[in-house]
Amino acid sequence: KTGMFTFDPGFLATAACESKITFIDGDLGQLYYRGYPIEQLAEHSDYLESCYLLLNGELPTAQQKSDFDYMVLRHTMLHDQIHNFFRGFRRDAHPMAVMVGVVGALSAFYHDSLDINDPHHREVSAFRLIAKVPTIAAQAYRYSKGLPFSYPKAGLSYAENFLHMMFSTPVAEYKVNPVLAKALDRIFILHADHEQNASTSTVRLAGSSGANPFACIAAGIACLWGPSHGGANEAVLKMLDEIGSVENVPAFMEGVKNKTHKLMGFGHRVYKNMDPRAKIMKQTCDEVLNELGLHNDPKFKLAMELEKIALEDPYFIERKLYPNVDFYSGIVLSAIGIPVAMFTPIFALARTVGWIAHWTEMIADPGMKIGRPRQLYTGAQRRDYVQVDARR
Numbered sequence: 001k002t003g004m005f006t007f008d009p010g011f012l013a014t015a016a017c018e019s020k021i022t023f024i025d026g027d028l029g030q031l032y033y034r035g036y037p038i039e040q041l042a043e044h045s046d047y048l049e050s051c052y053l054l055l056n057g058e059l060p061t062a063q064q065k066s067d068f069d070y071m072v073l074r075h076t077m078l079h080d081q082i083h084n085f086f087r088g089f090r091r092d093a094h095p096m097a098v099m100v101g102v103v104g105a106l107s108a109f110y111h112d113s114l115d116i117n118d119p120h121h122r123e124v125s126a127f128r129l130i131a132k133v134p135t136i137a138a139q140a141y142r143y144s145k146g147l148p149f150s151y152p153k154a155g156l157s158y159a160e161n162f163l164h165m166m167f168s169t170p171v172a173e174y175k176v177n178p179v180l181a182k183a184l185d186r187i188f189i190l191h192a193d194h195e196q197n198a199s200t201s202t203v204r205l206a207g208s209s210g211a212n213p214f215a216c217i218a219a220g221i222a223c224l225w226g227p228s229h230g231g232a233n234e235a236v237l238k239m240l241d242e243i244g245s246v247e248n249v250p251a252f253m254e255g256v257k258n259k260t261h262k263l264m265g266f267g268h269r270v271y272k273n274m275d276p277r278a279k280i281m282k283q284t285c286d287e288v289l290n291e292l293g294l295h296n297d298p299k300f301k302l303a304m305e306l307e308k309i310a311l312e313d314p315y316f317i318e319r320k321l322y323p324n325v326d327f328y329s330g331i332v333l334s335a336i337g338i339p340v341a342m343f344t345p346i347f348a349l350a351r352t353v354g355w356i357a358h359w360t361e362m363i364a365d366p367g368m369k370i371g372r373p374r375q376l377y378t379g380a381q382r383r384d385y386v387q388v389d390a391r392r
């Protein structure tokens with residue numbers, strides 16, 4: 001027993017790793033960051049405060065929060081030469097390809113002065129990544145549109161600054177709608193960490209070799225890109241476009257049951273109940289669409305109908321398939337005006353703090369060893385070499 005959470009000893013014996021950062025109960029649909037329920041953080045916290053919590057294990061005092069926010073703001077700029085990396089990509093490159101490349105390239109600017117065994121160096125790396133990944137994401141979007149690179153602005157929140165960097169131009173300042181910025185900030189909180197998911201495990205494995213944190217986070221971004229993982233939010237919107245209207249849902253569902261395609265935004269490796277983040281995201285979706293007068297948004301109505309049908313269908317009930325975090329997030333991002341190609345980059349920028357928290361927890365452990373997954377060999381038994389003219 002460890003405090004409020006109990007583990008089956010057998011589970012601990014097989015667990016890939018132990019961590020104090022995030023707890024998930026897949027059967028109960030519960031998610032806690034450092035013991036705090038995600039529902040309470042989504043309602044009362046903001047993203048940078050949740051970042052502090054994930055990194056330091058406790059909620060910050062007012063002074064600690066103000067210092068943390070300042071340190072992140074201080075690191076939001078990019079070295080001017082980094083802009084050259086963007087120019088090497090085609091304009092139509094997927095922004096996730098750009099993020100993998102440019103975040104990895106940060107190693108070239110900070111790697112040689114970095115001692116990962118020095119807690120202060122680890123802290124600065126965390127600030128640099130939490131601060132620079134949104135700037136890189138926004139520049140990837142602007143580059144794809146032929147817009148000039150933009151810069152963060154003091155006095156804006158993390159989410160407001162991201163929207164500013166995405167959409168402001170020298171001749172037209174983006175006017176931040178506080179309701180939309182709050183919704184985006186909540187999306188960042190919901191995506192900040194999620195225990196040992198595929199991309200976090202990728203970051204841990206890469207980091208276990210002693211690789212620098214910028215290269216490790218680039219590896220995490222690469223893994224997150226997959227449609228089974230962070231790419232699902234983009235896939236949900238494409239799926240809703242493909243279905244088109246409620247009349248087409250029955251035929252689409254037949255295809256799901258015949259396994260010709262999946263119901264994107266549904267199912268989860270761990271949650272066999274509703275993903276708690278999906279409930280919050282659905283409520284956020286409602287708030288944003290009402291704020292924008294889009295409550296009759298056909299995509300949202302179609303998504304709600306799809307969810308209703310799936311939750312009543314034995315095929316999904318038997319398989320414990322429920323909406324996950326990605327099912328509604330794309331509709332919210334679309335309503336805010338974020339292009340679909342930027343959905344997964346937003347997941348990546350939000351998850352950067354989780355990746356860094358796990359990397360730090362692992363590197364700070366003096367007993368850390370290089371990851372080395374074992375295998376069950378099912379290939380050919382030992383045999384002798386056969387000369388080419390004797391082969392059949």
Ligand code: SDX
Nearest residue numbers: 194197228229230232262263264265266267268269319324
């Ligand atoms: C994220 O790990 C994390 O924490 C990830 C994440 C995070 O925050 O980091 O939560 C973020 O990645 C959320 C998941 C986003 N992906 C999607 O929405 C893509 C659609 N979902 C599926 O690809 C799938 O559900 C997975 C990949 C998420 C989980 O796959 P599993 O583990 O194989 O699912 P399962 O074992 O529960 O499947 C049981 C059955 C199987 O059918 P049978 O062989 O029993 O007949 O359900 C089927 C699966 O084929 N199934 C689906 C389905 N997901 C599983 N059938 C249709 N549509 C789906 N979405």
